[in-house]
Amino acid sequence: MKNDTPYHILAGKNLRLLIQMNYGSQEAFAIDYGADLRTINRYINDGINKIPTVQELAEFFNTDFAFFFQNHDFSEDTK
C-alpha cells in the first residue's frame, strides 16, 4: 500500500500507537519518559521532525527505527 503520509506525521502517529499499547495515558508516558506533556502532544499532533528523537523513542520502546515510518493500523486512534 502506498503511504502518502509525511514521514514526520507518521512517526507521531506511531508514537501514539506505542503509548496506547504501553501506557494508560499520554501523561503516564510523559512522566515515565521524563518529557514535558506538551512536547509529547506536539510530537503526536504535529509529528516528529528530528531523527535523534525517533532513535531515542525506538530504543525506549525496544522497537526498530523503521517501525515509526510504517503504516500501522491506526483504526483505534481515529475513533
Added chain:
Amino acid sequence: MYNLERIAKFTESVFDMYGMDKYNFFQAYDEATNQLFNTPLFHANDRDSVAHCLGRVSEMMGLETDVFINTDYNVAKMYWDRYPFFGLYQQVAFLDDCLHQKMRKDAPSIKQRLIHHLRSIDQYIPGTFHEGAEMKNLSFETREFISFPQFQTMAKSLLDMYRRAEQLFFICVREEPTAEEIREFNFLSHWMRLQDIFKPSAIVDYQYILQNKSVYMEEQYNSLTDYTKSRRLLELELWRFKEFSEDRKLAQNLLDILPGAKYYMNRFSMLALNYDCFFRWSDDQAPILEEIELMELRAYEDDSDLDHIPVSQIQSDPVMLYLPKTREELAKYQESSNRLKELCSPPSLGGLNCPSYIWNQYSNEYFLRLLRRMGR
C-alpha cells in the same frame, strides 16, 4: 589566639573529605565571567566575623564549632565512619579519572559507519544523506560503563543516608529533634542538596523547616520525595555502574528516591549504546527564517547581550544522529548495556517503575501547594 590559617585549611579538608559544596565558603561566583573562583574562608579576622563564618560552616557540616577550632579530625570524620558511602565513592572518583584517560576516538571508522547509517535512514526520510557532500566538523559524544565491585555496599549505604534524612526530616517537622539529630539532618540535607520542590533555590535544612513548619505540618505526606528533590543524588549517575542493572531490586529502590531519574538513565543508556554524532554538510543551505523566527532570534540576542548576526551568516543547526556501537566497541559491557536498556523501557516491557510525582506539575495539588507556600 587561634591560628585562622590552620582552621581554614582543616575546614577545607573536611569539605573535601565529604565532597561538600564549597560555594559561599571557599568559592564565589564571578558574574562577569560566569565562573567560580577561589576565595579565603575568612574575609576578616575580627572575632565576630570568624565566629559568624564558623557558625555557618558548623551548621552546614553538622559538626560543632569546636571541631573546627580544635581541628579535631576524629570527630570531623564521624559521618565518614557512619556511612561507608563516602569512603567507597572516593575510590569511584579514581576510577572515573582512569576512564577519562582511556576513552578512545576512532574518528575515521565512525565516519565510514555514519555514512552507511545515514544511507539506511535515507530510505525512510529522504534527504537525510547528501550525496556528494562532505561531512564537516564531525564530533561525537559517548559514555562508558564503570565497574565497581563494591557498588552494592556503596548504594545501600546511600539508601541508608537517604532514609535517615527522611526519618530526621519528619522528626524535625512533627517532633522536637535533639541537637544531635538537627546536626545530622543539616549535614545530610546539605550534602544531598535537598531542594524544596517549590523553591529550588532553598536547601531544606532545619532552619528552613522551622521557617516553613506550618506549611509542612498542614501537608500530611509521608515521603521525603513529596517535599524535596536532590540534584546531588542525580549527579551521582548510579546507572553508569555495570553493577546497577545486575540487581533489579536495588535499582528500583534507588529509582524510588530519585523521581525523574529515568530520563537521565535513558540518556546514559543511549550514549552507552551509541555515539551521539554532530556535523554539518558541506552543501548546507542557509535556513530561510520566517519573520517570527527572526524576531525570536533577535529577542534572544538582545536578551543575551549578543551582537545581531547578519542574516547571510545564519547557519542551520548541525545534523545530530545516534550511531550504534558495534559489538566489539561495547565489548565487556554488551550485557550491561542490554540490561540497562531494559530497565529504561516502559514497565510493561520490563522497565523500572518511575515514581509518580505527587508534585506532578500538571496536577491541581501542585498548584494548591504552590499557593500555600505563597501564603494564599
